[in-house]
Amino acid sequence: MRIGTGWDLHRLVSARTLILGGVVIPSDKGEAAHSDGDVLIHAIIDALLGSLAKGDIGSHFPDTDPAYKDADSIQLLKKVLTEDLPPHRIENIDTTIILQRPKLRPYIEAIRESLANVLGLELHQVSVKAKTAEGILGELGSGDAVIAQASVLIS
Numbered sequence: 069m070r071i072g073t074g075w076d077l078h079r080l081v082s083a084r085t086l087i088l089g090g091v092v093i094p095s096d097k098g099e100a101a102h103s104d105g106d107v108l109i110h111a112i113i114d115a116l117l118g119s120l121a122k123g124d125i126g127s128h129f130p131d132t133d134p135a136y137k138d139a140d141s142i143q144l145l146k147k148v149l150t151e152d153l154p155p156h157r158i159e160n161i162d163t164t165i166i167l168q169r170p171k172l173r174p175y176i177e178a179i180r181e182s183l184a185n186v187l188g189l190e191l192h193q194v195s196v197k198a199k200t201a202e203g204i205l206g207e208l209g210s211g212d213a214v215i216a217q218a219s220v221l222i223s
């Protein structure tokens with residue numbers, strides 16, 4: 069067994085799509101990023117690479133590389149799953165999203181299903197939790213940033 073943790077932060081700006089775990093969330097702001105900015109997928113990629121002691125998302129997919137401009141983060145995750153993870157397999161994943169608004173409760177099951185689908189897991193192996201920033205912590209509390217954390221156990 070090996071464990072890994074991942075963490076990511078993105079600024080939220082207008083005229084961008086808010087995408088979390090491959091699910092588009094209705095919102096007036098989305099993640100500013102070189103890629104599609106899916107902060108949850110980025111945290112999961114870092115957790116997986118961390119569990120393997122294989123560096124981080126920036127070393128695998130540099131944001132200075134034009135190849136990753138507006139990249140679909142799910143495709144980056146699939147690359148890690150096929151090229152880096154074997155012969156290991158994922159036992160479970162636990163994640164937390166910190167977002168002031170919109171409230172994510174209506175979307176949690178869709179995000180879990182999306183993650184289970186891409187990770188090749190059953191729903192009981194995929195946990196997605198969400199909380200607000202209680203209106204504090206600067207940009208996070210004012211709804212101008214989003215954070216995601218992920219922990220993964222592989223065997």
Ligand code: MG
Pocket residue numbers: 076077078101105106107110
């Ligand atoms: Mg990121």
